[in-house]
Amino acid sequence: MVETELPCLEEGEVSSSESSSSETSASGSGSRRLRKSKRNRSGRRRLHRGSTAVDQAPSSEILNVVEYSEGSPNQVRAIEVANPPTDAATITRLPGLSWKHFLRDLKAGEIEQ
Known part of the structure; x- marks a missing residue:
């Protein structure tokens, strides 16, 4: 599986893909929460994906x-x-x-x- 690194986001920021998907979906809470982030060695925070569903090409x-x-x-x-x-x-x-x-x-x- 190919592991791709996610862009670094500061706390409270929402990526453009998340903001566009939250605009199209009706949510009762009104705001979308980010997943927990971890600090790497440089001190920057990086979001981690929970599970990735990658479309596998047939063998x-x-x-x-x-x-x-x-x-x-x-x-x-x-x-x-x-x-x-x-x-x-x-x-x-x-x-x-x-x-x-x-x-x-x-x-x-x-x-x-």
Whole structure:
């Protein structure tokens, strides 16, 4: 799972996404409370997510492939193809690919983002 860092908010501030969602929803209390925050080493406060529901892409897809061969009619066949990982941490842990080679190839333009 990819862990994303949340923006730092001071106590009492509400992020734009929270303020827009609180405007659209009818709340009886009138004000929206922030989750508890912790101080990090620099003394700034950071909000922590309780649980994150990340939409996971399916691990594989089924594609319809047309096979062309001379002298015979075209055939349509369904094949299952695994989706490659999309986050950098998982990509650099793939067997046969070190993070140094990945970075070199990315900078050289051999790998598209």
